Amino acid sequence: MIGRFRSGDNIFYGEIEDGKVYPNGGISVGTFELSELRVLPPSFPSKIVCVGLNYKDHAGELYMEVPETPILFLKPPSAVIGHGDKIIYPASSSRVDYEAELAVVIGKRCKNISAEKAEDVIAGYTCFNDVTARDIQQKDGQWTRAKSFDTFAAFGPYIVSAEEIDVSDAKIVCRVNGETRQESNTSNLIFDIPHLIEFITEIMTLEVGDVIATGTPPGVGELQRGDIVEVEIQGIGTLRNEVV
Numbered sequence: 001m002i003g004r005f006r007s008g009d010n011i012f013y014g015e016i017e018d019g020k021v022y023p024n025g026g027i028s029v030g031t032f033e034l035s036e037l038r039v040l041p042p043s044f045p046s047k048i049v050c051v052g053l054n055y056k057d058h059a060g061e062l063y064m065e066v067p068e069t070p071i072l073f074l075k076p077p078s079a080v081i082g083h084g085d086k087i088i089y090p091a092s093s094s095r096v097d098y099e100a101e102l103a104v105v106i107g108k109r110c111k112n113i114s115a116e117k118a119e120d121v122i123a124g125y126t127c128f129n130d131v132t133a134r135d136i137q138q139k140d141g142q143w144t145r146a147k148s149f150d151t152f153a154a155f156g157p158y159i160v161s162a163e164e165i166d167v168s169d170a171k172i173v174c175r176v177n178g179e180t181r182q183e184s185n186t187s188n189l190i191f192d193i194p195h196l197i198e199f200i201t202e203i204m205t206l207e208v209g210d211v212i213a214t215g216t217p218p219g220v221g222e223l224q225r226g227d228i229v230e231v232e233i234q235g236i237g238t239l240r241n242e243v244v
Contacts, residue, residue, distance in 0.1 A: 003158040005037040041082035042159045043209035048075040054215025056188045070191045073143045075153045083157035086244045090149045093133035096223045099216035100174035100182050100231040103128035106210040113201045115194035124159035127231040127239035128213045154241045165235035175230045184217030
């Protein structure tokens with residue numbers, strides 16, 4: 001499990017083990033206690049590629065047909081925040097929703113990658129909250145404005161490698177103020193991660209640190225200022241943010 005951290009003016013990656021952080025390089029100081037560091041977003045993506053309607057149970061909840069190909073949209077890097085950062089409720093919206101998702105972090109610059117080779121370009125996996133101004137999404141009819149506000153791409157806390165987790169069968173949960181709102185399993189994905197990587201890299205080059213947000217399960221719903229929203233994925237951990 002690897003995270004990105006700040007200690008004073010130093011920003012570094014480190015491995016987390018038993019509440020301690022062991023820097024990977026670029027900083028001369030030895031071991032840190034996790035509690036004394038600020039947790040940063042685990043990568044700095046040039047883009048966030050998101051997949052809409054990618055859980056069978058979510059499609060059923062919405063009485064929508066399962067799509068024949070992945071539905072894609074983008075979030076800008078300016079929307080990124082990490083674990084413990086604040087989600088800012090925009091003044092122009094009156095309905096902001098959570099969307100818990102499994103995210104893939106890209107580890108190699110890649111284009112035209114087959115599904116069979118997809119694992120070669122994955123750095124690991126993390127939790128993602130695809131925060132959405134739902135009223136604006138419905139008003140606009142397309143998703144860019146509703147999905148792109150600053151702080152609307154929360155992800156983290158850490159990256160877990162493919163060797164450490166089976167993402168084909170992992171429980172995914174969203175809680176608001178401790179109450180479970182979403183609960184499903186990544187086995188319900190319509191398009192699995194190798195398929196998504198093949199599909200996306202046929203369209204665009206993915207850079208190191210780019211993120212693919214793989215879609216949300218059923219139970220999406222509203223956030224209020226003051227809420228604590230958590231996305232937990234089995235084998236990865238819990239992403240926690242406050243809405244302000």
